[in-house]
Every structure is written in structure tokens, then in C-alpha cells.
Amino acid sequence: MVTPLNLKELSKKELRFTAGHRLCAGCAAPTVVKMILLAACDYPVVVASSTGCLEVSSCISTYTAWKVPWIHSAFENAAATLSGVESMYKALKKQGKIDKEIKFIAICGDGGTYDIGLQSLSGAMERWHDMLYVCYNNEAYMNTGIQRSGATPTYADTTTCPAGSVIPGKPQPRKDLTKIMAAHGIPYVAQAAPSHWPDLMKKVRKALEIPGPKFMNIFTPCNRGWRTRTDDAILLSRLAVDTCFWPLYEVEKGVVRVTYKPKEKKPIEEFLKLQGRFRHLFEPGREQLISELQRMIDENWERLLKEEEIFASKEEEKEEVVK
Amino acid sequence: MTQIVAATGNEAVANALRQVEPDVCAAYPITPQTELMQRFSSFVSDGKVKTELILVESEHSALSACIGAAAAGGRVATATSSQGLALMWEMLYIASGFRLPIVMAVVNRALSSPINIHCDHSDAMGARDSGWIQLWSENAQEAYDNTIQAFRVAEHMDIRLPVMICYDGFIISHSIERIEYLDDDVVKNFVGEYKPLYPLLDVDNPKSYGPLILPDLYMEVRRAHAEVYKNVAKVVLEVAEEFKKTSGRSYGLFESYRLDDAEIGIVILNSAAGTTKDVIDEYRDKGVKIGLLKPRLFRPFPYEEIGKALKHLKAVCVFDRADAFGGSFGPLYLDIATSLYHYRKKPVLINKIYGLGGRDYMPEHAEAVIEELIKIAKTGRVRSYKEYIGVRE
Ligand SMILES: Cc1ncc(C[n+]2csc(CCOP(=O)(O)OP(=O)(O)O)c2C)c(N)n1
Ligand code: SF4
Ligand SMILES: [Mg+2]
Numbered sequence: 001m002v003t004p005l006n007l008k009e010l011s012k013k014e015l016r017f018t019a020g021h022r023l024c025a026g027c028a029a030p031t032v033v034k035m036i037l038l039a040a041c042d043y044p045v046v047v048a049s050s051t052g053c054l055e056v057s058s059c060i061s062t063y064t065a066w067k068v069p070w071i072h073s074a075f076e077n078a079a080a081t082l083s084g085v086e087s088m089y090k091a092l093k094k095q096g097k098i099d100k101e102i103k104f105i106a107i108c109g110d111g112g113t114y115d116i117g118l119q120s121l122s123g124a125m126e127r128w129h130d131m132l133y134v135c136y137n138n139e140a141y142m143n144t145g146i147q148r149s150g151a152t153p154t155y156a157d158t159t160t161c162p163a164g165s166v167i168p169g170k171p172q173p174r175k176d177l178t179k180i181m182a183a184h185g186i187p188y189v190a191q192a193a194p195s196h197w198p199d200l201m202k203k204v205r206k207a208l209e210i211p212g213p214k215f216m217n218i219f220t221p222c223n224r225g226w227r228t229r230t231d232d233a234i235l236l237s238r239l240a241v242d243t244c245f246w247p248l249y250e251v252e253k254g255v256v257r258v259t260y261k262p263k264e265k266k267p268i269e270e271f272l273k274l275q276g277r278f279r280h281l282f283e284p285g286r287e288q289l290i291s292e293l294q295r296m297i298d299e300n301w302e303r304l305l306k307e308e309e310i311f312a313s314k315e316e317e318k319e320e321v322v323k
Numbered sequence: 324m325t326q327i328v329a330a331t332g333n334e335a336v337a338n339a340l341r342q343v344e345p346d347v348c349a350a351y352p353i354t355p356q357t358e359l360m361q362r363f364s365s366f367v368s369d370g371k372v373k374t375e376l377i378l379v380e381s382e383h384s385a386l387s388a389c390i391g392a393a394a395a396g397g398r399v400a401t402a403t404s405s406q407g408l409a410l411m412w413e414m415l416y417i418a419s420g421f422r423l424p425i426v427m428a429v430v431n432r433a434l435s436s437p438i439n440i441h442c443d444h445s446d447a448m449g450a451r452d453s454g455w456i457q458l459w460s461e462n463a464q465e466a467y468d469n470t471i472q473a474f475r476v477a478e479h480m481d482i483r484l485p486v487m488i489c490y491d492g493f494i495i496s497h498s499i500e501r502i503e504y505l506d507d508d509v510v511k512n513f514v515g516e517y518k519p520l521y522p523l524l525d526v527d528n529p530k531s532y533g534p535l536i537l538p539d540l541y542m543e544v545r546r547a548h549a550e551v552y553k554n555v556a557k558v559v560l561e562v563a564e565e566f567k568k569t570s571g572r573s574y575g576l577f578e579s580y581r582l583d584d585a586e587i588g589i590v591i592l593n594s595a596a597g598t599t600k601d602v603i604d605e606y607r608d609k610g611v612k613i614g615l616l617k618p619r620l621f622r623p624f625p626y627e628e629i630g631k632a633l634k635h636l637k638a639v640c641v642f643d644r645a646d647a648f649g650g651s652f653g654p655l656y657l658d659i660a661t662s663l664y665h666y667r668k669k670p671v672l673i674n675k676i677y678g679l680g681g682r683d684y685m686p687e688h689a690e691a692v693i694e695e696l697i698k699i700a701k702t703g704r705v706r707s708y709k710e711y712i713g714v715r716e
């Protein structure tokens with residue numbers, strides 16, 4: 001029986017990522033992991049992680065927070081490692097040595113996904129391994145002390161692109177990895193955020209039901225690296241969505257669908273002002289930096305809506321033809 | 324019934340892999356290994372094996388995938404050379420740290436720069452401290468036999484470590500030789516059914532692979548790891564003994580050639596040992612008491628056994644097909660010197676660096692070194708402890 005995605009039923013399920021891990025108080029990563037594993041509660045799963053905050057804090061010496069089989073081998077290769085696990089599963093299933101329906105999930109940081117692990121991820125997706133690769137995206141290399149990554153947004157202050165008197169934080173735009181993954185032509189790609197948990201869990205569940213490679217990019221606030229209040233992870237996640245800084249959408253078989261449209265798009269300041277990493281943008285004389293960020297976000301959002309529209313009209317046309 | 328064929332080294336190892344039929348293989352092309360995995364891919368395409376082949380996007384991913392596959396709980400193999408092995412470096416240590424019985428053919432080739440596709444041993448020597456067992460092979464027959472034995476050694480419950488089978492690029496990988504193949508069912512029986520240990524795919528008994536271990540326990544873990552290597556030589560010999568019963572061919576930790584009554588000796592790895600043995604025979608005919616030692620199990624290095632085999636000699640030359648830049652001597656020399664250090668009476672030891680990047684090793688080279696050893700044995704005087712030979716000045 002399929003477990004319905006409601007609090008009543010989900011609260012009866014065992015948490016397969018337990019308390020006692022050593023992630024910071026208020027870190028959104030364990031919340032995201034629990035949501036993924038709860039959405040997958042009807043399946044046995046094997047999880048792979050890349051080196052990073054989640055990995056170093058969840059399995060130390062003889063303790064592990066993982067109640068599912070879990071493997072961490074290195075930083076840049078979770079996708080390749082998991083592709084090996086999945087291939088062995090296929091081999092043993094073919095030989096009749098395994099009969100269970102097991103799902104394979106990678107849960108990796110943005111550094112291990114956007115940057116050093118991009119080749120391994122791209123390869124695993126192109127080889128069509130049956131796995132869901134999730135990036136828990138906290139927008140920097142947190143484990144090594146908040147260095148910039150390809151996911152770090154423009155003008156964020158990190159330890160390797162510090163906001164100085166001349167350079168106001170990271171000068172470059174962040175990489176649009178979700179689109180890059182969609183361009184692989186894989187059957188399912190999505191962006192999600194823990195503030196919108198039913199959306200997140202529905203996407204995980206949908207992904208797990210589709211055979212082949214799937215990718216999800218999940219916004220994961222980090223109070224330590226973003227210099228925010230410890231208990232603001234979900235608020236920040238909601239603001240990221242409501243400002244369209246982090247749009248919630250999916251690309252299923254190439255068709256773009258925005259899964260949540262804020263009734264009223266909030267100005268980006270509301271997201272920025274709660275975070276130490278953007279504090280320098282509020283200094284006098286730097287107003288244009290915020291407007292520039294606003295322009296980038298607006299453009300991205302408009303483009304996304306247009307992409308959705310293209311497909312929406314095609315779908316309608318198809319219906320008409322059928323009629 | 325054994326089958327006698329004419330085949331290249333790569334063909335022979337591909338055939339061994341077909342006979343063993345690992346559950347998962349990962350492959351990425353690099354000369355001179357490429358042909359091996361191409362042949363294996365044909366076995367997959369033609370349905371001759373049920374192996375899941377992962378055609379990865381790099382060698383780093385090849386070994387990462389092998390690590391995932393082996394941890395998942397099945398038999399795993401791969402192959403590489405040179406830059407490919409160098410790119411795997413990080414993962415080599417993780418494969419051995421996880422105690423995963425992965426088998427990898429290393430078709431020895433020089434390392435860049437300058438780029439060069441021909442044989443030397445820099446690639447495998449660079450990996451010698453990574454915790455992999457290394458079995459070296461003089462010819463295609465040995466490469467084939469070592470491949471089959473490697474699975475038994477790697478998967479032995481007292482060991483569970485990855486194994487490299489090293490053989491010389493082009494010289495062995497691409498030359499046609501006479502080879503005796505065992506029957507398919509003989510090989511299948513010899514390697515036996517794979518026994519998983521803590522498989523990830525046992526979802527009812529979840530295991531975590533790859534923990535963080537800090538200074539409070541790291542040293543204990545590494546010490547326990549080091550202990551495992553003490554079991555390897557014994558298992559290698561047991562497996563060789565059993566292999567002899569099925570094949571008639573005998574293997575040890577090293578090959579000792581006309582060494583017992585010798586006064587001078589040569590230590591040399593892989594294909595060059597063949598040429599050297601021919602020259603040794605000529606000198607023996609002239610009454611010169613010379614022998615040869617060819618390491619087979621290079622990692623873990625059997626110090627005691629090799630020390631015992633060489634200590635009675637007056638002079639020994641160690642040939643290295645790799646240099647250790649900025650270090651003192653070639654890598655094989657260092658291990659041989661260590662094996663002999665504790666003996667009060669020991670041979671004079673010299674080191675020759677030869678055959679880099681596929682430079683031919685000729686009988687004349689062996690002859691010149693033997694003449695030099697004869698002189699050293701007679702006079703005790705050494706002209707040079709380390710030098711390059713077969714090099715244009
Ligand atoms: C090959 C390699 N390079 C660098 C590192 C150091 N390192 C470990 S974790 C990490 C950053 C992880 O960042 P991310 O993937 O974003 O995860 P986070 O810690 O932010 O959750 C780095 C740079 C490493 N372990 N391996
Ligand atoms: S540094 Fe950030 S990502 Fe890492 S554990 Fe702390 S809050 Fe979580
Ligand atoms: Mg990160």
C-alpha cells in the first residue's frame with residue numbers, strides 16, 4: 001500500500017535518519033534528508049553521500065545516523081559510486097540473487113555536485129542508471145569553512161570571495177545546474193525547498209517511481225554559513241521561494257512545469273536582509289547591487305514562466321488534435 | 324582439457340575475465356589497456372558473460388563504481404594503465420581501506436610528462452603504498468594465471484583486499500605468445516561462488532561505509548589494517564598450490580632462477596626477466612655462477628623470504644623500470660636493500676634504471692651488468708651504485 005503524504009500517516013513511519021548526528025543545530029540538511037527518506041518510506045533504499053557536512057556529521061567512528069545502507073567514498077564521486085551499487089543490484093537481480101525492489105538515492109552537497117562532482121554526476125545520468133541524485137544545496141562549501149562554490153549566489157560573502165572594500169562578494173552568477181541536468185534529457189529533474197514540504201516529498205516520490213536517472217536540487221539553508229538565526233531555516237526557505245530566488249519547478253520528460261507560483265512576488269531584500277552573507281549589500285552606496293540581483297532574479301523567473309508557457313501551449317495543441 | 328592458443332597478453336587476461344565472469348566490470352579506455360576491455364565488451368555484447376559493464380566517463384569513476392559495486396556485494400573487476408591509474412590514486416586508498424576485493428589489471432605504461440604510451444613501471448610503482456596487493460607477471464601466461472588466482476586471494480576471508488595484476492604494456496599486452504588456457508568450468512570451480520561480506524544490498528541489515536574517524540581511533544583502525552597484510556603471503560601460496568593442482572604450473576612469492584648456488588644475482592620484474600634468464604643461461608654455460616630473482620608478490624613485499632633468498636650472494640644488481648625522482652634509488656632497489664639490511668653478511672647492491680617509456684631492454688644490457696657484477700664480486704670495488712642504462716649520452 002502506498003503511504004499517503006500527510007502528517008498523520010507519515011508521523012507513524014520510522015525515521016531512517018536518526019537523532020544524534022552532529023550537524024549544527026538549526027541546519028536544514030537533516031530536515032531535507034528526513035523528508036527524502038520519508039517520501040521513500042515504502043521502499044528499501046541505499047543512500048550514497050559525498051564528503052561534506054552531512055557526511056562528516058552523520059557517521060563517526062562506530063556511530064551512524066543512517067538506518068538504511070549508506071556509502072560515502074569520496075568528495076567528487078557519489079554518483080559514480082552509487083552507479084556501481086546500482087549496477088551490482090542489476091547484476092544480482094538478473095541472476096535471481098535479489099528479488100527486492102530497492103531504490104538508490106545520492107544525497108550530496110552543492111560543492112560535490114555543481115563543481116568537483118559534476119563530471120561523475122553527468123556520467124551517471126548519461127549512462128541512465130536508475131537512481132535519484134539529490135543535491136542538498138546550501139550554496140557553498142560549508143564543511144571546509146564556507147568557501148564559494150558554483151552554487152554560491154552573486155554578491156554572497158564567503159571566505160574565499162569575501163565582501164571587501166573593492167569586490168562586494170562573489171562577482172559571478174551562480175551556475176544553473178538544474179537546467180544543466182534537464183539538458184541531459186533525463187526523465188525527471190526538479191527544484192524543491194523544505195518550506196514547501198508536500199511539494200518536495202511529492203517530487204521525491206514521483207522521481208522514485210520513474211525508472212532511470214533523476215535529479216533534484218533542494219534548497220538547504222545553513223545558519224552557520226549564511227550567518228542567520230539558528231531557527232530561521234524554514235523561514236529563509238519560504239522567502240527564497242516567495243522572492244523567486246529559488247523557484248519550485250520540475251522538468252518531466254522535457255516538459256517544464258512551475259509547481260508553485262507565489263501569489264505576490266516578494267522583493268529580494270526580504271530574503272537578503274536576514275542573512276549576514278548579504279549584509280554588505282545594505283551599506284550606503286551599494287543599492288545598485290541589490291537592484292542588479294533583483295533584475296537577475298526577475299529575468300530568470302520570467303524565462304522560466306515562458307518556458308512553462310511553451311510547453312503548456314503544446315499540451316493544449318495536442319489535446320485539440322485529439323479532439 | 325587445457326587449450327593451447329596463440330594470443331596476446333590482453334587477449335589472455337580478457338579471456339580470464341570471461342571465464343571468471345565478474346558480476347560488474349567498469350572500464351575506461353587507455354593505451355595499452357584499451358584492447359583488453361574492448362575484448363571483454365564483445366563478450367558482454369555477444370552474451371558470453373552476464374556481467375554488468377559500466378562504461379564510465381573517467382578512471383576515477385571506474386574505480387569509484389567498482390568500490391560501490393564491491394561494497395554492494397559481488398565480484399568486481401576493472402583494468403587500466405598509466406594516467407588512468409594515476410587518476411584513480413585517491414580511490415585506490417579508499418578501495419583498500421574499505422577492504423574490497425576488487426581485481427584490476429594494470430597494463431604497465433610510463434607516466435606523463437612527456438606523454439608516452441609505452442612500457443615502464445612508474446604507474447604501478449606510484450601505487451605501491453596504496454594498500455593493494457600487487458602480483459607481477461613476466462608473460463601472457465603469467466598474466467592469465469595471476470588474474471585467475473587474484474580473485475581467490477582478494478576474496479579470501481582472511482584478506483578481503485583489492486589486487487592489481489601487473490604486466491608490461493605492448494611487450495606483453497600486444498605480443499602474441501603461446502598460452503595454455505584452462506577450461507571454463509575449471510576456472511569457474513577454482514574461483515568458486517562469490518561470498519559477500521557486509522553487502523550494502525542487504526537492506527535488512529543496513530551498514531554504513533565510509534565513516535569519519537578522528538585521532539581517538541584512526542591509529543587503531545590503521546594498525547588493524549596493517550595486520551591484514553601479514554596474512555597475504557600465506558594465502559598467495561595456498562592459492563598457488565591449489566592452482567598448481569589444476570594447471571600444473573607453479574607459482575610462489577617470487578621466482579628464483581638458478582639462485583641457490585649463485586654468487587652474483589639480478590633482481591628484475593616482469594618481461595625483462597625473460598631476456599635476462601636467457602643471458603644468465605649463456606653465462607652459466609661459461610661457468611659463471613649467476614642467478615635471478617623475479618618478484619611476483621610485490622605488495623605486500625615478502626622481505627624475509629627475499630632477504631633469505633639473496634643474502635648469500637656477493638653482488639646483486641636490482642633493475643628498476645621506474646625512477647623515484649628526487650629519491651635515492653629506484654623503488655624495487657629500496658625494498659631489496661631493506662630485505663638485506665639486517666644481515667651482517669650481505670651482497671653489494673647496485674641499481675640500474677632501464678627501459679623507461681618503452682626503451683628496449685636488450686641482451687647486451689644484461690651482459691654488461693653481469694660483467695660488472697663479476698668484477699664487483701672479485702674486487703669488492705663499485706664504480707657506481709645507481710645509473711641509467713641503455714640511454715643515449
Ligand atoms: C578531492 C577533495 N578535495 C577537497 C576536499 C575537501 N572538502 C571536503 S568537504 C568540502 C566541501 C563540501 O562542500 P559541499 O559539497 O557543498 O557540502 P557542504 O559541506 O556544504 O554540505 C571540501 C572542499 C576533499 N575532501 N576531497
Ligand atoms: S555548517 Fe551549515 S550545512 Fe554544515 S552542519 Fe552547520 S548549518 Fe549545516
Ligand atoms: Mg554546500
